[in-house]
Amino acid sequence: MEYRIDSEYTLRRNKKALAIRLLRYFKPYLPLLALNILFAFLINGATIIKPYIIKYVIDNYLALKIYAPDVFMRMGLLYLAVVLAGCGLTYSQTYILTYIGQKIMYDIRNQLFTHIQNMSMKFFDRNSSGRILTRVTNDVEALNEIFSGVLVNSIRDMIMILGIIATMFAMDASLALISMCSIPLIALVTVIYRRAARKNFMRMKALIGRINGFLAENISGMKLVRIFHREKEKLEEFQKLDKEYFDTSLREVVLNSLGRPIIEVINTLVIAVMIWYASGRITGGYLEIGVLYAFITYIRQFFAPINEIAEFYTSIQSALISAERIFDVLDTREFLEDMERGRHVKRIRGEIEFKNVWFAYDDENWVLKDVSFKIEPGETVAFVGATGSGKSTIISLMARFYDIQKGKILIDGVDIREYNLKDLRRQIAVVMQDVFLFSGDIKSNIRLRNSSITDEDIVRAARLVCADGFIESLPNKYDEEVKERGCTFSAGQRQLISFARAVAFNPAVFVLDEATANIDTETEMAIQQAMANISGGRTTIIIAHRLSTIRNADKIIVIDKGRIKEIGTHDELIKKGGLYRQLYEKQLSYQCIA
Ligand SMILES: Nc1ncnc2c1ncn2[C@@H]1O[C@H](COP(=O)(O)OP(=O)(O)OP(=O)(O)O)[C@@H](O)[C@H]1O
Numbered sequence: 001m002e003y004r005i006d007s008e009y010t011l012r013r014n015k016k017a018l019a020i021r022l023l024r025y026f027k028p029y030l031p032l033l034a035l036n037i038l039f040a041f042l043i044n045g046a047t048i049i050k051p052y053i054i055k056y057v058i059d060n061y062l063a064l065k066i067y068a069p070d071v072f073m074r075m076g077l078l079y080l081a082v083v084l085a086g087c088g089l090t091y092s093q094t095y096i097l098t099y100i101g102q103k104i105m106y107d108i109r110n111q112l113f114t115h116i117q118n119m120s121m122k123f124f125d126r127n128s129s130g131r132i133l134t135r136v137t138n139d140v141e142a143l144n145e146i147f148s149g150v151l152v153n154s155i156r157d158m159i160m161i162l163g164i165i166a167t168m169f170a171m172d173a174s175l176a177l178i179s180m181c182s183i184p185l186i187a188l189v190t191v192i193y194r195r196a197a198r199k200n201f202m203r204m205k206a207l208i209g210r211i212n213g214f215l216a217e218n219i220s221g222m223k224l225v226r227i228f229h230r231e232k233e234k235l236e237e238f239q240k241l242d243k244e245y246f247d248t249s250l251r252e253v254v255l256n257s258l259g260r261p262i263i264e265v266i267n268t269l270v271i272a273v274m275i276w277y278a279s280g281r282i283t284g285g286y287l288e289i290g291v292l293y294a295f296i297t298y299i300r301q302f303f304a305p306i307n308e309i310a311e312f313y314t315s316i317q318s319a320l321i322s323a324e325r326i327f328d329v330l331d332t333r334e335f336l337e338d339m340e341r342g343r344h345v346k347r348i349r350g351e352i353e354f355k356n357v358w359f360a361y362d363d364e365n366w367v368l369k370d371v372s373f374k375i376e377p378g379e380t381v382a383f384v385g386a387t388g389s390g391k392s393t394i395i396s397l398m399a400r401f402y403d404i405q406k407g408k409i410l411i412d413g414v415d416i417r418e419y420n421l422k423d424l425r426r427q428i429a430v431v432m433q434d435v436f437l438f439s440g441d442i443k444s445n446i447r448l449r450n451s452s453i454t455d456e457d458i459v460r461a462a463r464l465v466c467a468d469g470f471i472e473s474l475p476n477k478y479d480e481e482v483k484e485r486g487c488t489f490s491a492g493q494r495q496l497i498s499f500a501r502a503v504a505f506n507p508a509v510f511v512l513d514e515a516t517a518n519i520d521t522e523t524e525m526a527i528q529q530a531m532a533n534i535s536g537g538r539t540t541i542i543i544a545h546r547l548s549t550i551r552n553a554d555k556i557i558v559i560d561k562g563r564i565k566e567i568g569t570h571d572e573l574i575k576k577g578g579l580y581r582q583l584y585e586k587q588l589s590y591q592c593i594a
Contacts, residue, residue, distance in 0.1 A: 011320060011321065012324065015320060018323050018324060018327070019316070019320065021323070021327065022143070022146065022320075022323050025104045025107070025108070026104070026147075029100045029103070029104075032099075033152065035096065036093055036096055036097060037152065037155060037156075039089050039092060039093040039096075040093065040152065040153075040159060041159060042085070043086055043089045043090055043093065044156060044159050044163050045163075046083075046086035046089070047160065047301065048160075048163050048164060048298075049082055050082055050083070050297075051293065052167070052294060053078060053079050053082070054079075054293060054294070054297075055171075055288075055294040056075065056290065057290075058289055058290035058293055059288040059289065060290075063288065063290065093152075097148055100147060101144055101147035102148070104147045105140050105141070105147065108326065109136055111330065112135060112136050112140070112326065112330065115329065115330055115332075116132060116136070116329070118339060119332070119335045119336060120335045120336070120337050120402070121396070121401040122361075122402060125361065132329075134325075135325055138209075138322075139323075139325050140322070142318050142321070142322035143319050143322055143323060143326075145315040145318075145319060146316055146319045150308070150311060150315050150316070153312075154308060154309050154312040156305075157305030157308045157309050158309070160301075161305050161306070164298045164301060167294075167298070168295065168298055171294060171295070172287065172291055172295070174277075175277070175278060175292075175295050178270065178273055178277060179295060181273075182266055182267060182270040182302060183302060185266045185270075186263055186266055186267070186303060189259075189263060189266065190259075190263070190303075193255065193258070193262070194307075194310040194311060194314050195314060196255055197252070197255045197256070197259070198315075198318070200248060200251050200252050203248050204245070204249065204252060207241065207245045207248060210241055211238075211241055211242065214237070263303050267299055267300060270299055274295060274299075275296075278291075339420075339421050339422050341420065341421075342417075342420035342423075342424075343414070343419050344420050344423050345419060345420070345424070347427065347508055348427045348508045348509070349377040350375075350378060350379075350427075350508045350509050351374070351375065351377045351412050352398060352410070352509070352539065353373070353374040353408075353410040353411075353413075354371050354372055354373050354374075354397075354407070354409055355372055355407050355409070355410065356371075356407040357372070357397070357404050357406070358370060358406035358407055359393065359397060359402065360405060363405070366562060367562050368404075368562045369563050371394070371407075371562070371563070371564055372564065373564060373567060375539055375541070375555070376554075377412075377537075378538060378539060379540075379554045379555060380539075380541075380542065380552070380553045380554050381540070381541050381542070381553060381554060381555045381556075381557060382542045382543070382550035382553040382555070383542070383543045383556075384544070384550070385558060385559035385560055386560065389560055389561060390561075390562045391513075392513055392543065395513055395543070397409060398416075398511070399425050399430070400417070400419075400421060400424060400425075403417070411427075426505075426507070427507055427508040428508070428509045428511060429501075429503075429511065430511040431498050431501075431502045431510075431513065432498070432513045433495070433514035435486070435491075435495050435497070435498040436486075436498075437482050437485060437498075439485075441479045441480060441482055442471060442478050442479070442497060443455070443458055443478045445482055445497055446458045446462070446500050446504050447504065450505065453504050453505070457504050458478060458500070459478070460504075461501075461504035462478075462496075462500040464500075464503050465496055465499040465503055465527055466496065466523050466527055467493075467496035467499065470493055492519045492520065492523070495515060495519055496519065496523070507538070508538060509538070509540075509541065510531070510538055511541045511543075512540070512542045512543065514543055514544065514545065515542075516528075516549065524549065528549065547583060547584050548587075550570075552570075554569070555567060555568070556569065556573055556580060558578070558579050558583075565578065565579050566578050566579060566580055568580075
């Protein structure tokens with residue numbers, strides 16, 4: 001699994017183009033954004049006005065030792081009103097910004113998932129599930145910062161800094177100039193500190209990802225670890241990762257605790273210089289004491305907006321990285337399947353023909369070489385061959401999970417590429433050896449949200465494949481919970497559920513890819529009988545290593561290293577004395593020995 005530390009990532013795409021594309025997501029929310037910027041002005045106004053109210057009271061009353069309770073009360077109420085208005089506006093602003101940010105992320109996640117769902121199997125062969133998962137979760141989350149406020153907040157902060165500077169100059173130009181000295185210093189320290197903190201934070205994120213990955217892998221592989229006594233080695237591996245995380249966390253604490261005190265020292269130094277400079281002017285009667293108070297407050301207020309602007313630069317950096325990865329997926333058209341295009345078909349007859357088919361997964365190594373065969377509608381055909389000879393590949397090609405490089409695949413005499421993909425795949429139901437069950441219950445696993453399948457259909461399908469026996473014995477029968485990947489069921493039980501699923505979908509073509517490998521002989525025979533009953537008029541394709549299970553097939557196709565070697569019935573092939581006979585006799589002799 002790959003965990004990359006973002007600070008080490010270099011962008012391939014143009015930064016400006018990426019940023020513009022990201023900003024386009026704001027388009028539907030422009031009126032809300034405009035409202036937010038108006039709020040930002042008002043919040044800034046409230047922040048700047050507060051010290052001014054105090055200054056007014058100090059200079060016009062307190063410094064002159066004038067006692068005016070009415071004015072104090074009015075000013076106090078005004079101060080309170082400004083504080084409350086500021087709080088109300090800040091709340092509304094935060095709410096609106098969070099809404100916009102979350103809504104954009106919701107849209108992008110949906111866009112990604114829809115896109116991923118339309119990708120061909122080639123895309124999944126080339127991208128690990130962990131990688132795809134990270135795109136939809138972590139990378140989208142990394143955009144949150146810029147969508148949920150940093151952008152608008154930094155506009156607010158700019159206005160704030162400019163507002164404070166303008167107010168300062170309006171009050172006293174020389175004090176304003178002294179205050180200005182703090183800005184570059186605070187900015188410099190903040191940028192350096194932020195950069196280090198962000199780098200460390202990314203490192204922590206990557207490490208926690210690795211720890212999670214390690215734990216997930218080792219918890220699911222715990223049995224294996226125990227069997228091979230690898231506990232000590234695994235613990236050492238974990239300790240190494242954990243130590244790295246410990247060190248990074250400590251660095252985080254150091255960085256967090258150093259940043260603020262340094263800013264505090266700069267602020268205090270500038271304030272000290274200002275008091276020293278102002279005290280002479282105050283005692284000389286050239287400066288009002290309230291002005292000094294207002295300046296001290298304004299200098300303290302510089303830090304927050306500068307900090308946020310620095311944050312903006314670092315977060316936009318990581319957002320661009322995530323945006324690039326997300327757009328890489330969204331822009332991948334090469335593997336996109338067009339589900340809407342093509343000839344619609346309600347039900348095929350089930351005639352399948354391969355004409356000189358050549359196929360390679362990676363465009364170079366031929367897995368199927370000049371494969372030709374014809375399956376008539378309603379026939380039961382078995383594919384036989386050694387591991388890796390290409391049997392499952394043939395099935396994948398029938399459902400058009402991959403496109404062939406040479407030759408033709410015809411279904412009911414029509415090139416497979418002409419059919420609408422959804423319609424084509426609806427005709428074929430595959431039962432695999434490696435069954436996949438979704439979390440939910442048994443019913444939902446058989447129905448797979450296909451509303452045309454009724455509860456009665458589910459029970460009938462389960463009965464047909466002899467799955468009803470074990471399902472009925474469960475406490476909740478068809479409503480029994482199925483946990484992640486169906487881990488509470490045996491491999492055979494999982495296969496029976498998947499069998500029932502295929503039957504309930506009533507396909508024109510049944511494909512059983514090592515479907516009975518985990519089922520006991522008695523149930524297997526019952527299933528074979530059931531299959532014989534329901535397969536009337538339905539093309540059935542069987543892949544089986546146990547040759548005894550396919551003796552009655554109408555046709556047996558023998559494949560060797562991607563080439564068709566023999567085609568015929570069991571008796572014909574035995575008589576022929578070729579590869580099939582060799583395989584059959586080998587299995588017979590093993591069974592005798594066993
Ligand atoms: N997704 C894939 N990407 C690349 N190569 C693949 C892929 N799937 C299968 N192959 C390769 O194609 C060849 C045929 O595989 P296939 O699964 O069709 O064999 P099989 O006859 O069904 O084997 P088994 O009896 O073990 O199920 C193998 O060499 C395999 O390594």
